[in-house]
Amino acid sequence: MQQIWEDHKATVAALGLAVVAFMLSAFVVPEEEQVVIVRTGEPVGTINTPSGNLKAGLHFRWPFIDKVVRIEKRLLDLEMSDEEVLSNDQQRLLVNAYARFRITDPVTMVERAGSTDGVRNALQPILNSVLRQELGRRTFQSMLTAERGDALANVRANLDRQARQYGAEVVDVKITRTDLPEAPLQSAFRRMESDREREARTIRAQGARDARIIRAEADAEAARIYAESFGKDAGFYDFYRAMQSYDATFAPGNGNAESNIILSPDNEYLRQFRGRR
Amino acid sequence: MAGGKNPWGSGGSSSGDGGDKDEPEASKPKGPKNPWLPPGSGGDRRGPNIEDIFKSRGPEGPRRTGGPGGPGFRMPQRPGGKSWFPVAVAGIVGLGLLATSVHLIGPQQEAVVKTLGNYTRPMTPGLNFSLPFPIETVDVEDVQGVRIVRVPGSNQQVKLILTGDQNLVDLSFIVRWNISDLEDFKFRLVDPVETVNDVAEAAMRAAVAETELDETFSGQGRAAIEQEVRERMQRTLDGYQAGVRVLGVEIEKADPPSDVVEAFRDVQVAEQQADAARNKARGEAQQVLAQAQGEAEAFDKVYEQYRLAPEVTRQRLYYETMERVLSKTPKTVVETNNVTPYLPLPEIRRRAQEAPQANTVTTQEGQ
Numbered sequence A: 001m002q003q004i005w006e007d008h009k010a011t012v013a014a015l016g017l018a019v020v021a022f023m024l025s026a027f028v029v030p031e032e033e034q035v036v037i038v039r040t041g042e043p044v045g046t047i048n049t050p051s052g053n054l055k056a057g058l059h060f061r062w063p064f065i066d067k068v069v070r071i072e073k074r075l076l077d078l079e080m081s082d083e084e085v086l087s088n089d090q091q092r093l094l095v096n097a098y099a100r101f102r103i104t105d106p107v108t109m110v111e112r113a114g115s116t117d118g119v120r121n122a123l124q125p126i127l128n129s130v131l132r133q134e135l136g137r138r139t140f141q142s143m144l145t146a147e148r149g150d151a152l153a154n155v156r157a158n159l160d161r162q163a164r165q166y167g168a169e170v171v172d173v174k175i176t177r178t179d180l181p182e183a184p185l186q187s188a189f190r191r192m193e194s195d196r197e198r199e200a201r202t203i204r205a206q207g208a209r210d211a212r213i214i215r216a217e218a219d220a221e222a223a224r225i226y227a228e229s230f231g232k233d234a235g236f237y238d239f240y241r242a243m244q245s246y247d248a249t250f251a252p253g254n255g256n257a258e259s260n261i262i263l264s265p266d267n268e269y270l271r272q273f274r275g276r277r
Numbered sequence B: 001m002a003g004g005k006n007p008w009g010s011g012g013s014s015s016g017d018g019g020d021k022d023e024p025e026a027s028k029p030k031g032p033k034n035p036w037l038p039p040g041s042g043g044d045r046r047g048p049n050i051e052d053i054f055k056s057r058g059p060e061g062p063r064r065t066g067g068p069g070g071p072g073f074r075m076p077q078r079p080g081g082k083s084w085f086p087v088a089v090a091g092i093v094g095l096g097l098l099a100t101s102v103h104l105i106g107p108q109q110e111a112v113v114k115t116l117g118n119y120t121r122p123m124t125p126g127l128n129f130s131l132p133f134p135i136e137t138v139d140v141e142d143v144q145g146v147r148i149v150r151v152p153g154s155n156q157q158v159k160l161i162l163t164g165d166q167n168l169v170d171l172s173f174i175v176r177w178n179i180s181d182l183e184d185f186k187f188r189l190v191d192p193v194e195t196v197n198d199v200a201e202a203a204m205r206a207a208v209a210e211t212e213l214d215e216t217f218s219g220q221g222r223a224a225i226e227q228e229v230r231e232r233m234q235r236t237l238d239g240y241q242a243g244v245r246v247l248g249v250e251i252e253k254a255d256p257p258s259d260v261v262e263a264f265r266d267v268q269v270a271e272q273q274a275d276a277a278r279n280k281a282r283g284e285a286q287q288v289l290a291q292a293q294g295e296a297e298a299f300d301k302v303y304e305q306y307r308l309a310p311e312v313t314r315q316r317l318y319y320e321t322m323e324r325v326l327s328k329t330p331k332t333v334v335e336t337n338n339v340t341p342y343l344p345l346p347e348i349r350r351r352a353q354e355a356p357q358a359n360t361v362t363t364q365e366g367q
Helices: A002-007 A009-025 A106-112 A116-136 A147-164 A182-230 A234-250 A268-272 B016-022 B050-057 B085-101 B182-187 B192-209 B213-217 B219-239 B258-308 B310-327 B345-354
Strands: A026-029 A033-039 A042-047 A057-060 A066-072 A076-086 A092-103 A168-179 A260-263 B102-105 B109-115 B118-123 B126-129 B136-142 B147-151 B160-162 B168-179 B244-255 B331-333 B362-364
Touching (some): A002 A009, A009 A026, A033 A106, A042 A106, A066 A092, A066 A106, A076 A116, A076 B192, A092 A116, A092 A147, A092 B192, A116 A168, A147 B192, A168 B192, A168 B219, A182 A234, A182 B168, A182 B258, A268 B310, B085 B102, B118 B136, B136 B182, B147 B192, B168 B192, B168 B213, B192 B219, B192 B244, B213 B244, B219 B244, B258 B310
Parallel strands (some): A260 B331, A260 B362
Antiparallel strands (some): A026 A057, A033 A042, A033 A066, B102 B126, B147 B168, B160 B168
């Protein structure tokens, strides 16, 4: 080692310098990032931007005077949680929403916002107010229906217009949650309960009604059957039925008390009793 | 081998059991006694003894070339007196480089290769090669494997979703998805998994908001919601170029909120009660009809016979009935003209007490 240093002092020094220079000036831009090179406060170049020519990979800068500002290239999200929004029919709704945006113009972004967090901070209140405005213009009912799609398209367009000023593009705005605040929630529960009570009562009444109808139909049908059959000879039916009736009423057992029958000799049954003709 | 000094060697003169106790003194300067040796095995041991092992392992022993591990280990030297150290380091680095440049991509997997951060090419299943680590990085992902998003997640509270008729439903569902385009998946979204979660929730809420409460409970309504959510999610994710394919959405549970579940149960109870009432009525109706048919049929049969010989049949029926009735009851025949009818009232009263409900019938055919 000693020997090499003695022999090639200049070469080794130059080599070392070259390595140091390389370390200072080379930098890697990953695929996920876009880079703005800032020279003494002025953006002088971009790498791996959607519109630029330079792709990700190994790049060089002037040491010390060029600053590399790395910016996320992928889709970013902006969350808004539990905002109470008032619909135009004075109903309150807790809304969670998100916006997805990406930085499309990193130079503008660096100049106006400094960093992606800067963009977030700038867009957050805008998202809140735009969403409130847009939903506040609608009825509670329509917030729940397909019209919400239109509202969100408007929100997106509005937010996008603002975001362009920061070099960002808003891809999408979506509502993740719409909840009722506590008090309306309770009243919604009460309403659901009373709905169901009404339903249960109706169902029971319908059941009772159907049962009555079924019985009545059967009774009517039975009456028809009896009439059809017995009506063929009303006189005979009277006799026949009387016989059955005597059987039923006088026969012991069946819970009947024992009968005592006192017969007069004039009785039809005893007609022959006296042997008269 | 130091045969003579070996306490367990063939030279052991002590007899049998006592051998152990005498020998250690002699062996002490040489090294520790082998503790794994059974005590009684003195004379006939054949394996290498412990001293030999230490001798050959030690730095001064004959087997110098052995690896590290013995006591007093020193870095071995290359022939020529130079250290092996740089060679070892080079070897390890080389192995590391080799390990980072050979990639076995499994059948379910794909990978993206970045050359100095710049995406250059994909890797498909099989054996692949890349430049070693700092130059090329390889990011392997399971693309075929089905991933599952569960909403609400295990640490989330119960989610109540507003339905189109302003009711609430307690709903949980899972989304199955996998990666359709690894390049998009890696480079388009900051947090693709989180995005899938958000999109799933947004899509579900939007779909339920367009559905009425009762539909969310019915199988058909649920199937429609599942389909709707799947399509919505796919549309949104395609809009983000997320490289995600939504394979399916399954609603695990769609229940009334716990606060009102009683009322919902009561509706079911009411339905069952109504059904029960209907069934009971139907049963009774059948009974009434059957009885009517039976009686009518019986009458018809008798009547048929009666028509053939009306007078005789009538008489016969009359006498038969009277026989049946009168044969089982006490009878009194009274000549009304001469005798005052005697009514056995005390007896009747007694019987009435015995069977209060039953009525006593007294036929009195008098003049």
